[in-house]
Amino acid sequence: MQLVKKSYTAETDENLMREVIKGNNLAFSEIYDRWSKPMLNYFYKMLWQDREKAEDFMQEIFTKIIHKPQLYNPSRAFKTWIYSVANNMCKNEYRRAEVRKGTSNSLHDNIIVHDSSAPDKEHDKNIFNDRLKEELELLSENHKKTFILRFKHDLSIKDIAEILETSEGTVKSRIFYTLKKLGKNLKEFSPVAKTIMVGVCLIELVQYII
Amino acid sequence: MMEDRNRSKMDVEFYLLNRDYNELTIDELAIVKEHVESEQEFNEMKAVAMGVGNIFKEEKELAPNPAIKVALLKEFDKQQPAGAYWLNGIFTSLFPKEKKLFQKPGMQLIGLAASVLLIVTIAFNGNTDINNSTLAQNEGVKTAEEAVEEHSKLEREEVAEEKNLLEKDLEPTTEVIEKEIAILNEVEIEEKPESVQNKGITADFMYDAQPIESVEADLSIAADLDYRRNDTNLNASEESFKKGVLKDKEKVAKSDDKLVISATAPATMEAVEEFSISDDEGYFSDDVSAGAIVTGNNSIDLPVNTRTLAEDSDLIGILYTAM
Numbered sequence: 405m406q407l408v409k410k411s412y413t414a415e416t417d418e419n420l421m422r423e424v425i426k427g428n429n430l431a432f433s434e435i436y437d438r439w440s441k442p443m444l445n446y447f448y449k450m451l452w453q454d455r456e457k458a459e460d461f462m463q464e465i466f467t468k469i470i471h472k473p474q475l476y477n478p479s480r481a482f483k484t485w486i487y488s489v490a491n492n493m494c495k496n497e498y499r500r501a502e503v504r505k506g507t508s509n510s511l512h513d514n515i516i517v518h519d520s521s522a523p524d525k526e527h528d529k530n531i532f533n534d535r536l537k538e539e540l541e542l543l544s545e546n547h548k549k550t551f552i553l554r555f556k557h558d559l560s561i562k563d564i565a566e567i568l569e570t571s572e573g574t575v576k577s578r579i580f581y582t583l584k585k586l587g588k589n590l591k592e593f594s595p596v597a598k599t600i601m602v603g604v605c606l607i608e609l610v611q612y613i614i
Numbered sequence: 615m616m617e618d619r620n621r622s623k624m625d626v627e628f629y630l631l632n633r634d635y636n637e638l639t640i641d642e643l644a645i646v647k648e649h650v651e652s653e654q655e656f657n658e659m660k661a662v663a664m665g666v667g668n669i670f671k672e673e674k675e676l677a678p679n680p681a682i683k684v685a686l687l688k689e690f691d692k693q694q695p696a697g698a699y700w701l702n703g704i705f706t707s708l709f710p711k712e713k714k715l716f717q718k719p720g721m722q723l724i725g726l727a728a729s730v731l732l733i734v735t736i737a738f739n740g741n742t743d744i745n746n747s748t749l750a751q752n753e754g755v756k757t758a759e760e761a762v763e764e765h766s767k768l769e770r771e772e773v774a775e776e777k778n779l780l781e782k783d784l785e786p787t788t789e790v791i792e793k794e795i796a797i798l799n800e801v802e803i804e805e806k807p808e809s810v811q812n813k814g815i816t817a818d819f820m821y822d823a824q825p826i827e828s829v830e831a832d833l834s835i836a837a838d839l840d841y842r843r844n845d846t847n848l849n850a851s852e853e854s855f856k857k858g859v860l861k862d863k864e865k866v867a868k869s870d871d872k873l874v875i876s877a878t879a880p881a882t883m884e885a886v887e888e889f890s891i892s893d894d895e896g897y898f899s900d901d902v903s904a905g906a907i908v909t910g911n912n913s914i915d916l917p918v919n920t921r922t923l924a925e926d927s928d929l930i931g932i933l934y935t936a937m
Contacts, residue, residue, distance in 0.1 A: 427693075429687060429690050429691060432686075432687070432690050433683075433687060433706070436683055436686060437711070440678045440682070440683070441675055441676070441677065441678060444676050444677075444678050445675050445676055448676055455676060458676070459678065459679060459682065462678060462682070463682050463685070463686065466682075466686050467686065467689060470686065470689050470690045470693050471693060532665055533665070533668075533669050533672075536662070536665055536666060536669060537669070551666075555663075555666045555667060555670055556670045561625075576625065579627065580626060580627075580649055583627075583630070583659045583662055583663055584655070584659060586659075586662040586666075587655065587658030587659040587660075587661065587662045588658065590658070590661065590662060590665075591658045
């Protein structure tokens with residue numbers, strides 16, 4: 405007689421989903437443990453860093469898995485499937501937000517104001533981080549999604565293309581375009597720019613002394 | 615590195631994250647220059663790519679609310695038909711991962727059980743201490759009494775055992791006695807005629823200080839009185855008697871003209887007179903400790919421990935004077 409049900413920690417996501425379809429709650433619990441955190445953070449990043457909204461969306465995606473597990477095709481990678489579902493949910497939310505606000509921009513209201521007077525490195529780093537977050541929020545939906553999936557979730561170009569239902573070339577060009585744009589907007593933080601700035605300050609100081 | 619796993623060397627991203635502009639080889643520079651116009655642009659893009667990576671790494675990941683999992687599992691159970699209950703299901707419900715250590719029901723139960731155990735142990739130990747102190751006094755008294763009782767009991771038992779053993783030993787076995795009597799009778803029958811027939815030969819019947827008549831008498835008495843205390847002695851005497859007879863026979867056969875009288879007890883005149891002495895010479899038998907020496911001229915030198923009245927006349931005289 406089997407008293408203890410087998411552990412699912414070593415099973416692949418795809419096998420777990422097969423078990424979920426059969427009605428195995430332990431498999432579902434394992435799937436939840438693996439994917440609840442990445443989903444929550446993805447929604448948090450994509451939906452204007454709103455934690456409550458992110459948690460709602462995370463719960464919703466798992467509710468979909470409960471009610472319609474057969475929507476998942478086990479021949480497909482679960483990771484790309486769940487991100488594509490999440491991406492579609494974000495798209496719908498953007499549309500709803502457009503309707504509500506009457507704007508096509510999915511900008512978050514929270515604009516971080518930075519103080520550039522502090523000289524220390526840590527402060528510079530913080531300023532750079534804050535500016536980068538701001539710039540990311542200013543990106544278009546597709547560029548932002550691509551960028552977050554690439555740098556935050558470490559997904560491959562192929563996976564991102566599958567999730568976003570686009571070609572790998574498009575993903576590559578989006579990433580490149582985003583890097584180029586952010587680089588231009590944040591060029592004062594690049595090492596070369598910093599050197600130039602220091603040089604200018606020194607010249608001004610010498611002139612002032614003379 | 616994650617960058618290396620997900621990024622090929624054909625991507626600019628790879629060089630932005632892993633190389634400085636000065637470090638690029640001619641081939642790598644050719645790939646980079648397809649997308650990047652200048653070194654400055656390369657450095658700007660590099661700063662962003664590195665910075666983004668660091669930001670995302672440093673960012674604290676949000677953890678989902680545990681209540682969501684509970685709600686989802688309930689939803690799942692509602693959706694699915696009720697299955698079997700598993701022991702590890704109990705374990706997960708007792709020790710849910712999402713709850714803090716002290717919030718886990720299992721830990722709370724363990725804590726409760728431990729505290730109850732502690733209380734019970736303390737209470738139990740307290741009672742036993744009190745009991746032990748009283749018991750310690752009583753134990754000493756009791757043991758002394760018990761020791762005396764036990765000692766006397768043991769003694770009684772030993773005595774009873776000994777008694778039983780003796781009784782067992784003393785139980786008459788008529789068969790054995792009859793056999794013994796039969797053997798003795800045979801010996802008597804064999805020996806007496808021999809001694810009568812061979813009047814010229816003397817035999818030593820003084821084995822074990824008991825003549826045949828006395829042995830017979832003893833046996834008859836023992837049979838009558840169920841007296842078996844000397845059973846072993848009797849057997850021994852019987853054996854020695856047999857041996858003595860056999861040896862005497864041999865000796866008689868060997869030396870017809872030698873008379874040996876051996877005895878552990880003094881020989882009586884009657885017994886001596888029964889034997890005719892045909893030789894002057896006499897000697898001590900090998901298997902006797904003391905015996906009478908039969909000398910020539912029909913005179914008998916009694917053993918040392920036999921004294922005549924003539925020899926004791928001095929003593930008698932002294933006694934008379936004393937009286």
